[in-house]
Amino acid sequence: MNDLFAYTLRLxxxxxxxxxxxxxxxxxxxxxxxxxxxxxxxxxxLGQARSLLQYAGSFDGRTEDDLAYxxxxxxxxxxxxxxxxxxxxxxxxxxxxxxxxxxxxLYDELRSSADETLAGVAGKAVKEVAYHVDHAxxxxxxxxxxxxxxxxxxxxxxDALWPYTxxxxxxxxxxxxxxxxxxPSTLSAAWTDRVLGVIDESTCExxxxxxxxxxxxxxxxxxxxxxxxxxxxxxxxxxxxxxx
Amino acid sequence: MVxxxxxxxxxxxxxxPEVPVLTIADLGVLRGVRHEGDEVVVTITPxxxxxxxxxxxxHEVELTLRSLDVDGRVETVLxxxxxxxxxxxxxxxxxxxxxxxxxxxxxxxxxxLSVRCPLCGSPxxxxxxxxxxxxxxxxxxxxxxxxxxxxxxAI
Numbered sequence: 001m002n003d004l005f006a007y008t009l010r011l012x013x014x015x016x017x018x019x020x021x022x023x024x025x026x027x028x029x030x031x032x033x034x035x036x037x038x039x040x041x042x043x044x045x046l047g048q049a050r051s052l053l054q055y056a057g058s059f060d061g062r063t064e065d066d067l068a069y070x071x072x073x074x075x076x077x078x079x080x081x082x083x084x085x086x087x088x089x090x091x092x093x094x095x096x097x098x099x100x101x102x103x104x105x106l107y108d109e110l111r112s113s114a115d116e117t118l119a120g121v122a123g124k125a126v127k128e129v130a131y132h133v134d135h136a137x138x139x140x141x142x143x144x145x146x147x148x149x150x151x152x153x154x155x156x157x158x159d160a161l162w163p164y165t166x167x168x169x170x171x172x173x174x175x176x177x178x179x180x181x182x183x184p185s186t187l188s189a190a191w192t193d194r195v196l197g198v199i200d201e202s203t204c205e206x207x208x209x210x211x212x213x214x215x216x217x218x219x220x221x222x223x224x225x226x227x228x229x230x231x232x233x234x235x236x237x238x239x240x241x242x243x244x
Numbered sequence: 245m246v247x248x249x250x251x252x253x254x255x256x257x258x259x260x261p262e263v264p265v266l267t268i269a270d271l272g273v274l275r276g277v278r279h280e281g282d283e284v285v286v287t288i289t290p291x292x293x294x295x296x297x298x299x300x301x302x303h304e305v306e307l308t309l310r311s312l313d314v315d316g317r318v319e320t321v322l323x324x325x326x327x328x329x330x331x332x333x334x335x336x337x338x339x340x341x342x343x344x345x346x347x348x349x350x351x352x353x354x355x356x357l358s359v360r361c362p363l364c365g366s367p368x369x370x371x372x373x374x375x376x377x378x379x380x381x382x383x384x385x386x387x388x389x390x391x392x393x394x395x396x397x398a399i
Contacts, residue, residue: 033372033373033375033383036373036375036376036377036383037373037374037375039375040375040376040378040379041375043292043294043296043379044292044293044294044379045294046294047290047292047293047294047295048293048294050293050294051293051322116323117322119323120321120322120323120325121293121322123322123323123324123325124290124292124293124322124323124325124326125293127325127399128292128293128379128399131374131375134374135374135375
């Protein structure tokens with residue numbers, strides 16, 4: 001697999017699978033404004049995924065739709081954090097805080113990538129993701145420093161997802177040898193500072209875990225990924241070539 | 245032979261389907277025109293990565309080229325990234341008339357300038373949500389006339 005193709009696919013798959021989970025909240029969020037907010041955030045993620053998958057597909061003649069709808073589970077290179085099923089709203093905000101903070105740091109660095117297309121996508125996306133980080137931060141503070149019940153749920157969400165965060169910063173030979181790539185291990189310290197700063201302010205305890213999940217970048221996913229893809233891909237696979 | 249200026253003027257009249265008082269020239273979505281051999285290439289840039297209006301805008305620009313008898317295509321570019329700074333002053337004025345508060349100049353999320361109510365003009369307003377009816381707008385409420393309104397957010 002071409003390095004730039006594989007790297008672009010990692011970023012695109014993170015964005016696509018996050019968009020799918022975020023979109024599941026529409027019409028199920030705790031209030032109307034939140035339905036609208038999560039709809040917008042999911043749309044931003046989907047837009048980023050489209051740009052990235054179009055670019056990845058340009059290396060081997062596939063379209064964004066081929067890549068989204070006609071690959072199997074093992075061919076997806078997203079981190080497992082993105083694919084876990086939606087829990088309660090606090091869980092969703094914990095995930096958005098972890099993921100958007102990572103994406104913001106990543107895109108900010110990627111703006112000066114040697115690859116012009118990736119730099120262009122990142123320059124666009126970094127402004128959008130700044131709003132996602134802010135939204136997640138506001139909710140983590142409000143829920144963590146809210147009632148006894150909201151605090152309990154916020155803590156549970158932060159704790160449950162913590163073992164999926166180290167995977168975001170894994171380095172490997174691909175990101176080390178590809179000049180256009182950002183080595184995510186270089187983002188880890190800044191991410192920890194920012195996220196723990198929000199968690200401290202929210203009055204929640206800092207999560208910790210001796211175990212960290214891994215494997216997404218190699219196509220190894222949780223049991224939930226197949227169900228997610230079934231829903232995402234069902235229509236396109238039942239009616240190949242259909243347009244509307 | 246249709247001049248570049250005439251092409252830009254004609255395609256610049258294409259309206260944003262979500263905020264129809266604004267043209268793509270007002271918005272700064274229309275970036276330019278160039279020639280590749282005999283072909284004319286019109287470049288446009290999305291306001292947000294996921295902006296669903298882009299497909300329709302591209303289609304309308306293609307139709308406009310055809311009506312001018314120009315052999316051309318439309319290309320979407322992401323860089324440099326669109327910013328509300330590219331919105332024309334006349335575009336901002338049209339937004340107010342339409343009931344949407346225009347972007348207030350400065351970009352980053354953290355910087356808060358007062359947003360004037362587009363309906364009664366009061367500067368006493370509150371943000372209800374960063375996210376509104378489309379990606380490019382936030383939802384606000386006026387504390388004076390109590391009406392909710394959209395604010396085209398600065399990015």
